[in-house]
Amino acid sequence: MPSGSSVSGASLDLSRARFEVVYHLACPGTEVETRARDICIEQTVEFPESAIPNPEIREQIVGRILAIEALDAGRFEARIAYPVEAAGSELTQFVNLLFGNISLKPGVRLVRFEVPDALADLYPGPRFGRDGLRTLVGVTDRPLLCTAIKPMGLGPHELADLAHRLALGGIHLIKDDHGLADQVFCPFDERVALCSEAVSRANRETGGNALYLPNVTAPAGEIGRRAHFAKEAGAGGLLFCPGLAGLDAVRALAADDRLDLPILSHPAFQGGHCIHPDSGVSHGALFGQLNRMAGADATIFPNWGGRFSFTREACLDLVEGTVRPMGSIRPIFPVPAGGMRLDRVAEMCDFYGPDVILLIGGDLHANGRDLIDNCRQFSNLSQQA
């Protein structure tokens, strides 16, 4: 009995709704059709085409090439459509369908994807987004200011003192350094209680609305507990590293009505996905679109010209991903960072415009002047631009 003959005969009846994904392929022109067809198979049935047991699967499940277009030498853009039902209703399987197995192949890059209503309706996305976050901190029409409490090694009282002064200085979002977890020298609960109180106290002193965002990147069963502890303590938002603890954990935090807190995503351990231009995931798709689908309200990334290596073009692509139409999913803030300095604020404002969160860390401490004065200078510089 050939293996196909045991199929029970039940047939697929999908909605025929498909969504479109754009890949860039680096290969000789003679191979591009085969490469695109390979993606259609690899990302869905992962099965020899000739052995697919029934025609409905071939027609309804296997990806479909919509178009292939030559870019520059040896590079092509392929648009492929997948059935909405193959992505299910879960972010984990959605990412798997977009780029699961083919992440293991060089020369293919996920560039962007379209989110029709049938998909977008499954993902509420960010709870606040750009407008909501502006309302929370009470700032319209200019960049928001962000910094981190650090360095690692300071204790909770020292960090709380820093947070207090940063809020006095006019910083809107004061986040944990992403290396602050729950170490013996700085336990999460103690740090978060003290820093939340310190920022609240500064807000009472200034009449401002600074938010403290503790890092809730944590073991699987602990993320929710820390987030709720933070909420109870009066934290104003959450910092999270989806590369370390999963993109879907962002979705779970964003969906939690009892939390009702904005989420700032941090790119730790996500570099491999994006730093090679001919493979991986584009900056716009990774830090923009996927973060938005998950529910982050702002997305930290290394700005061009800092300690890291992102190009101007990559940063612009990322910004495009934060705002590209995706059903009713809100636009989110880009947060360029990574060794930014006060002397680059004007340039950053010019490059990104007003819809940006500027993140400066160490440089607020490195000028030999008072920290609060440096924060005020940061604020002034961002308003002059």
Add this chain to the structure above:
Amino acid sequence: MPSGSSVSGASLDLSRARFEVVYHLACPGTEVETRARDICIEQTVEFPESAIPNPEIREQIVGRILAIEALDAGRFEARIAYPVEAAGSELTQFVNLLFGNISLKPGVRLVRFEVPDALADLYPGPRFGRDGLRTLVGVTDRPLLCTAIKPMGLGPHELADLAHRLALGGIHLIKDDHGLADQVFCPFDERVALCSEAVSRANRETGGNALYLPNVTAPAGEIGRRAHFAKEAGAGGLLFCPGLAGLDAVRALAADDRLDLPILSHPAFQGGHCIHPDSGVSHGALFGQLNRMAGADATIFPNWGGRFSFTREACLDLVEGTVRPMGSIRPIFPVPAGGMRLDRVAEMCDFYGPDVILLIGGDLHANGRDLIDNCRQFSNLSQQA
């Protein structure tokens, strides 16, 4: 008041226990010291060295260069030690410390890491490992056989029929295709109930111990429910994609005494971390060491010479990571896969030796012969080698 002066004066008092991480750097020889020093800072304090407020942090927290050695032209090996306390007791922060921010920089690759007892004791690792998995399926001293039920698009009854025949044919581990999640055309609960029953029935017929491993890669709050549903239904193990749902979720599954099931990890969406030889994470560290620390019992990867692009050397490095001494953490099985065919079984047995799980998918269906016969041929070939 300079910002440093507000530090409360509390001083660090760490154990001084450090663990060692090996990186490869691609850069000119004139830059290698600076690059290594940069890693020491970036992965810990992420702060201008001159602004670090107290000497204890500089001495106890900042990474320490143990050695730098030239490899071939333009490549260097740097060994760096970090304080055990900076990694905390959580896998998320451990990975962050190893490679969080520097993943965003080209030309640095995490090659391997040492796990002293102070760290290993925090991570029980795989519940079964190689020996435990051999005991479960009752096979000593030869390769175990694995396959997937697919293609996506078949319904639960069709997949259960496949699973039954694969078990009759002598396959030891019958896993869900990693694209099977909880889609409308193949709901998780129905599939898992039927396939578990089908494999149990086959075991009663053959006297064998085939395991069915459903894919429990799922949204954050759903992983545990699916795993426990699978356990109740009689599944013999779990398939999980840490690249999609987080490495720490593997740890949570492995730590769950009520589950007590072996875990097979799948590399979906992890390609970016490893496919470029001068950046990212080595195959041994990513698929071997990190999977083991998390608690996977076997690690699927694309074999050389298949549909993907891993080299022979990468595969050998990966195998080394599955067995490298790591405290009391057990060795796990490498599972080479990705377009493997019956006509390569002898070669794979020769290359990997007996301590391997051979995974063949589509080729069991593609030979125009009976599926059960193909499975038996697979088994015979693996025993002749």
